[in-house]
Amino acid sequence: MAKITASVYTSHVPAIGAALDLGKSSDPYWQPLFKGYEPSKQWMKDNRPDVVFLVYNDHATAFSLELIPTFAIGCAAEFKPADEGWGPRPVPVVQGHPELASHIAHSVIQDEFDLTIVNKMDVDHGLTVPMSLMFGQPEAWPVKVIPFAVNVVQYPVPSGKRCFALGQAIRRAVESFDEDLNVQIWGTGGMSHQLQGARAGLINREWDNAWLDQMIADPQACSQVPHIDYVREAGSEGIELVMWLIARGAMADVAGGPKPTVKHRFYHVPASNTAVGHLILENN
Amino acid sequence: MAKITASVYTSHVPAIGAALDLGKSSDPYWQPLFKGYEPSKQWMKDNRPDVVFLVYNDHATAFSLELIPTFAIGCAAEFKPADEGWGPRPVPVVQGHPELASHIAHSVIQDEFDLTIVNKMDVDHGLTVPMSLMFGQPEAWPVKVIPFAVNVVQYPVPSGKRCFALGQAIRRAVESFDEDLNVQIWGTGGMSHQLQGARAGLINREWDNAWLDQMIADPQACSQVPHIDYVREAGSEGIELVMWLIARGAMADVAGGPKPTVKHRFYHVPASNTAVGHLILENN
Amino acid sequence: MALDKPYKDIPGTTIFDAEQSRKGYWLNQFCMSLMKADNRERFKADERAYLDQWPMTEEQKQGVLTRDLNRCIAAGGNIYFLAKIGATDGKSFQYMAASMTGMTQEQYAAMMLAGGRSAEGNRYIGEKAATQSNKEQA
Amino acid sequence: MALDKPYKDIPGTTIFDAEQSRKGYWLNQFCMSLMKADNRERFKADERAYLDQWPMTEEQKQGVLTRDLNRCIAAGGNIYFLAKIGATDGKSFQYMAASMTGMTQEQYAAMMLAGGRSAEGNRYIGEKAATQSNKEQA
Ligand SMILES: [Fe+3]
Numbered sequence A, B: 001m002a003k004i005t006a007s008v009y010t011s012h013v014p015a016i017g018a019a020l021d022l023g024k025s026s027d028p029y030w031q032p033l034f035k036g037y038e039p040s041k042q043w044m045k046d047n048r049p050d051v052v053f054l055v056y057n058d059h060a061t062a063f064s065l066e067l068i069p070t071f072a073i074g075c076a077a078e079f080k081p082a083d084e085g086w087g088p089r090p091v092p093v094v095q096g097h098p099e100l101a102s103h104i105a106h107s108v109i110q111d112e113f114d115l116t117i118v119n120k121m122d123v124d125h126g127l128t129v130p131m132s133l134m135f136g137q138p139e140a141w142p143v144k145v146i147p148f149a150v151n152v153v154q155y156p157v158p159s160g161k162r163c164f165a166l167g168q169a170i171r172r173a174v175e176s177f178d179e180d181l182n183v184q185i186w187g188t189g190g191m192s193h194q195l196q197g198a199r200a201g202l203i204n205r206e207w208d209n210a211w212l213d214q215m216i217a218d219p220q221a222c223s224q225v226p227h228i229d230y231v232r233e234a235g236s237e238g239i240e241l242v243m244w245l246i247a248r249g250a251m252a253d254v255a256g257g258p259k260p261t262v263k264h265r266f267y268h269v270p271a272s273n274t275a276v277g278h279l280i281l282e283n284n
Numbered sequence C, D: 001m002a003l004d005k006p007y008k009d010i011p012g013t014t015i016f017d018a019e020q021s022r023k024g025y026w027l028n029q030f031c032m033s034l035m036k037a038d039n040r041e042r043f044k045a046d047e048r049a050y051l052d053q054w055p056m057t058e059e060q061k062q063g064v065l066t067r068d069l070n071r072c073i074a075a076g077g078n079i080y081f082l083a084k085i086g087a088t089d090g091k092s093f094q095y096m097a098a099s100m101t102g103m104t105q106e107q108y109a110a111m112m113l114a115g116g117r118s119a120e121g122n123r124y125i126g127e128k129a130a131t132q133s134n135k136e137q138a
């Protein structure tokens, strides 16, 4: 039986990818940030899963305004790093897990989530930056990945409540897959940031950390936070945080199991325009 | 306030479009079928809406296997008839209603339906054949249309229950639109047919009519019919009937209003490989 | 996989689920390419050469070359995609449907005019021969 | 339309909802075209001529030509799409962000290093000047 063993949460700031790719990770500006991920890379070596179910959002890369899926699940055998305007990031091609991905799609659609199935898609920094942060710079990624893209660009975006319920459905789907697989689920994006208008640069350290506290301790309550609070308190792009609730909803305690253990927690300001948050929760 | 005044249900067999386009509608083979739609065309003249919310499915035309949305709502200003392999049907370009479409998308996504928003899409016979049946062969379609494409090609397709609930959400969305608009909702596809394998040609007149009786009188119960019953009893492509439940769910009685009036009901076998069903329900 | 697939016991019927879709991905995408007039010309000019540009299995290619739609479906094809081959050949949908049933097009058309294939005896595998028509049962 | 849009009262912020998306459709699709190297070259060679190939409003074209991202956003642009213009110009995201705030890039970078723009006074329109930084408030 496949099993979700842990969830990982992290911002996916494009400038972090650029810093890594250009060899700037020990610059004074970036050094404190990458230091915060050192324990995570070690933890990942000790707890490497077979498959990562990676929740992220596309940033007008694979999806233009022609077609905007609320939830899209990648069922292909591989996904290429996208050219976001400066050429593709020099990172390995992402290997998918078509069997598990279509199993989850089948199960979750029957569970009344109206997914879009995608068999051809390039993946942008939303997916590749978390991979780099957790695995460093290998020749090939050491895990298979199921990309799961959430619309947080055009309103209305899915609510925290919907995302949290989806996470629960994903957990049921994974656990009904016959093959023995160690699966992690990652939620990415956030934390507070605003990239547009006169309010660009907004950072709300207090709100971010209070939100994190609640997401860890009482995710059900956290899932009730309305959209407007994210925008007002964490900036217009802070809304990406709803994606973390998908990963959180897939943890065992939400289905009546034991509370997860916090293996690592890290918060840093700034990475370019953004507050960076990071968390590792292990199921018990 | 916009208001759903009636729902129309009809098969959308491609051969019907071809018969019309090639001027064969008075051939002995086709004459009984088109006769069944004469009262509908008159009713439509007397009850012309401003907008038709047209539920149909794409038949590997706009959507290949690269990307399969469960529910896709067309928000564009126009939609061209697709080339399905013989050149596009000689019918007018479909005019959309972007304002109402995006209003419905906004409302229904907030109501926890995970729609895909589409701003560029050609429409195939699933949409244009019902238009021809109800409006004949005008120079321009006399109504605006919001195309709503449902995946019934790759499993799992949405359940009758999910479709019925979606119809209810669409009704709430329409009624919260400020402009005074007369809106009809159409469900298309079906009735019994199977286009594949040794069982091709399956028709189940008794089951079709019993299903119709129940859909009219007790749609809630009808929405509980499991997929397997459609496939076993009405053929593998009979599954298209779940789309009728979206239209039925949007009728006033489902939300506690008065029962609708059956203005017309018609059933005919065969149109090429398919049983043709047709129904008009008016809200009271 | 522990997903319930209750549709496996229906005779003469292949449900196009994720498993079939994965198996038939390139076959179906090849069919999709036939929606462009240019590609139809190139396919007609040299079918084998056109097929060899796609990462399809030999079984899938043979299914297409022999126009054996049942074989194509077994190899992951979906009828709405396969129909593009028929359109390229200038064949009607009814011709294609008949070709899968072991009946001539005339027999098939007659069966449809007489009310179609009955569901009686065609609901479960083994219940009765799956290819029988109304007529034959009457 | 009776949809609740509670996000209209946040200063210096335009939520990219269906209304903005409709308004900015061609502006954003123009930006999307800049993801191809060929198109970037053509745009750089003659910006006006390239823009004139798109059914954009004159206001949208002026917003692009003057690199006024706030003007582009008011005309329906979304920042993730508009970012492709900056990428074409070889500018960083932080440069683009700063350009919308009325600060120099140095001032903006210093604000970010000092912890970013505070939410205090920036939650509601009229509460306080929306463009104030932490520093200015301190
Ligand atoms: Fe992001």
Ligand SMILES: [Fe+3]
Binding pocket: B012, B057, B059, B126, B189, B190, B240
């Ligand atoms: Fe159909």
